[in-house]
Amino acid sequence: MHLSAYFLPTLKETPAEAQIVSHRLMLRAGMIRQSSAGIYSWLPLGLRVLQNITRIVREEQDAAGCQEILMPTIQPAELWEESGRYDGYGKEMLRITDRHQRKMLYGPTNEELITDIFRHLIKSYRDLPKNLYQIQWKFRDEIRPRFGVMRGREFLMKDNYSFDLDFDGAKRSYDNMFATYLRTFSRLGLTAIPVRADPGAIGGELSHEFQILAETGESEIFYDAKFDELRAKGEQPDLETLKSLYAATDDEHDPAACPLPDDRLRAARGIEVGHIFYFGTKYSAPMGAVVTGPNGESITVEMGSYGIGISRLAGAIIEASHDDAGMIWPESVAPFKVGLINLRAGDKDCDGVCSDLYAKLRQAGVEVLYDDRDERPGVKFATMDLIGLPYQLIVGPRGVKQGVVELKRRESGEVEEHSADSALARLVPAPAAA
RNA sequence: CGGGGCGUAGCGCAGCCUGGUAGCGCAUCUGCUUUGGGAGCAGAAGGUCGCCGGUUCGAAUCCGGCCGCCCCGACCA
Numbered sequence: 001m002h003l004s005a006y007f008l009p010t011l012k013e014t015p016a017e018a019q020i021v022s023h024r025l026m027l028r029a030g031m032i033r034q035s036s037a038g039i040y041s042w043l044p045l046g047l048r049v050l051q052n053i054t055r056i057v058r059e060e061q062d063a064a065g066c067q068e069i070l071m072p073t074i075q076p077a078e079l080w081e082e083s084g085r086y087d088g089y090g091k092e093m094l095r096i097t098d099r100h101q102r103k104m105l106y107g108p109t110n111e112e113l114i115t116d117i118f119r120h121l122i123k124s125y126r127d128l129p130k131n132l133y134q135i136q137w138k139f140r141d142e143i144r145p146r147f148g149v150m151r152g153r154e155f156l157m158k159d160n161y162s163f164d165l166d167f168d169g170a171k172r173s174y175d176n177m178f179a180t181y182l183r184t185f186s187r188l189g190l191t192a193i194p195v196r197a198d199p200g201a202i203g204g205e206l207s208h209e210f211q212i213l214a215e216t217g218e219s220e221i222f223y224d225a226k227f228d229e230l231r232a233k234g235e236q237p238d239l240e241t242l243k244s245l246y247a248a249t250d251d252e253h254d255p256a257a258c259p260l261p262d263d264r265l266r267a268a269r270g271i272e273v274g275h276i277f278y279f280g281t282k283y284s285a286p287m288g289a290v291v292t293g294p295n296g297e298s299i300t301v302e303m304g305s306y307g308i309g310i311s312r313l314a315g316a317i318i319e320a321s322h323d324d325a326g327m328i329w330p331e332s333v334a335p336f337k338v339g340l341i342n343l344r345a346g347d348k349d350c351d352g353v354c355s356d357l358y359a360k361l362r363q364a365g366v367e368v369l370y371d372d373r374d375e376r377p378g379v380k381f382a383t384m385d386l387i388g389l390p391y392q393l394i395v396g397p398r399g400v401k402q403g404v405v406e407l408k409r410r411e412s413g414e415v416e417e418h419s420a421d422s423a424l425a426r427l428v429p430a431p432a433a434a
Numbered sequence: 435c436g437g438g439g440c441g442u443a444g445c446g447c448a449g450c451c452u453g454g455u456a457g458c459g460c461a462u463c464u465g466c467u468u469u470g471g472g473a474g475c476a477g478a479a480g481g482u483c484g485c486c487g488g489u490u491c492g493a494a495u496c497c498g499g500c501c502g503c504c505c506c507g508a509c510c511a
Binding site: 010012019034090109140143144150157158308309311312376379380385394396397399 | 469
């Protein structure tokens with residue numbers, strides 16, 4: 001992509017409404033634009049990030065044996081009246097009346113809808129277990145939306161729902177998602193702390209939140225210092241180890257009952273990026289989601305639901321990874337892998353080297369944003385630092401004369417001089433061994 | 435929803451107290467110069483001052499109502 005043609009409306013000054021760093025940077029980098037409180041348009045750069053997060057979440061869901069579906073955003077109120085949540089959910093739910101005066105709502109979550117699908121289409125124990133997911137926009141009419149996409153009213157969420165014959169099966173599904181979530185967040189460049197949580201409005205008996213640490217987090221969490229040690233080592237420990245470590249939200253944390261000695265107890269703020277629930281027959285019983293068992297008996301299915309806040313993650317990753325100059329994207333979600341900077345657009349030699357690098361990178365399947373604008377070097381560096389691509393490939397008249405280009409890592413700021421070919425070799429992934 | 439604040443050009447702001455032809459910086463457009471960390475000079479374009487009503491010869495400014503947005507608190511991915 002040539003930056004001269006790319007829709008990247010960057011801002012030098014910070015809009016007054018943005019208070020936290022991810023919101024400020026997303027606005028300044030032209031990733032999003034607010035439409036109304038808590039509701040955003042995603043511009044090209046932001047959409048690329050959103051799609052990359054979506055892709056990783058989807059790959060991990062598929063790998064875990066889940067199957068993707070897509071449910072409507074608008075739901076009939078009757079289903080919610082059946083489950084008993086229509087009155088219970090409160091003003092957070094956006095209620096709509098259609099032209100026939102039928103009560104509808106914009107879905108804040110989909111337990112009722114998926115249960116309705118299940119009860120009509122799955123009848124036998126032989127069809128279990130099932131785990132269905134979707135990636136769909138939700139709407140919750142938050143009293144006070146804030147922090148940009150981190151707490152919007154409209155947000156993109158991956159939600160999935162497991163159906164099992166009995167508790168043991170449901171527990172396996174729950175553990176499977178637990179492990180899947182850890183892998184997913186790890187691929188997104190994040191260390192998530194699984195925290196025992198209050199099931200809240202979804203209801204149920206067993207629930208974990210996945211929190212990533214950030215000063216601007218909305219919840220206070222208490223956790224075992226071992227998490228910090230694991231994080232520092234960059235290790236991904238096994239499921240049982242993680243589950244055995246203490247971590248709790250402030251309302252679940254009882255200092256008197258806390259098993260940790262004081263010197264191992266840490267308090268920090270966290271951003272909740274995922275939440276998993278086991279809730280048994282909370283929806284299947286009132287809504288009649290039953291299958292016929294091997295002996296002809298009716299079995300009410302055991303359910304769980306699992307959410308990942310995809311649009312929130314875009315903000316959360318920035319909160320976890322930025323510096324004074326801008327964002328620092330992990331390679332897995334970066335909108336482009338490489339920013340190619342032509343320091344002297346219009347100079348024959350610089351243009352030639354850049355065009356060649358650009359073509360070769362694209363040919364190798366490396367996503368590259370080429371700053372070919374007629375701008376001063378300072379502007380180009382500032383833009384590239386702001387949008388936080390993992391690599392900057394810098395081509396200037398000085399280097400070109402000596403046959404070198406510069407390769408800068410955004411994360412560390414370290415710069416290496418390379419010949420064009422050797423820079424390419426660094427950026428193009430080695431072909432998989434045959 | 436309770437408490438606080440703010441709506442003036444795309445963005446950041448001044449002007450409002452004390453009513454009298456709407457201003458600054460950035461961004462945008464044109465020309466020239468400049469070119470390794472958000473350039474300089476010259477010029478240009480861009481505003482029903484959130485909306486409705488009132489007071490007044492005259493309202494961005496005073497008064498009333500409404501709307502929107504932000505911040506602090508209780509809810510959530």
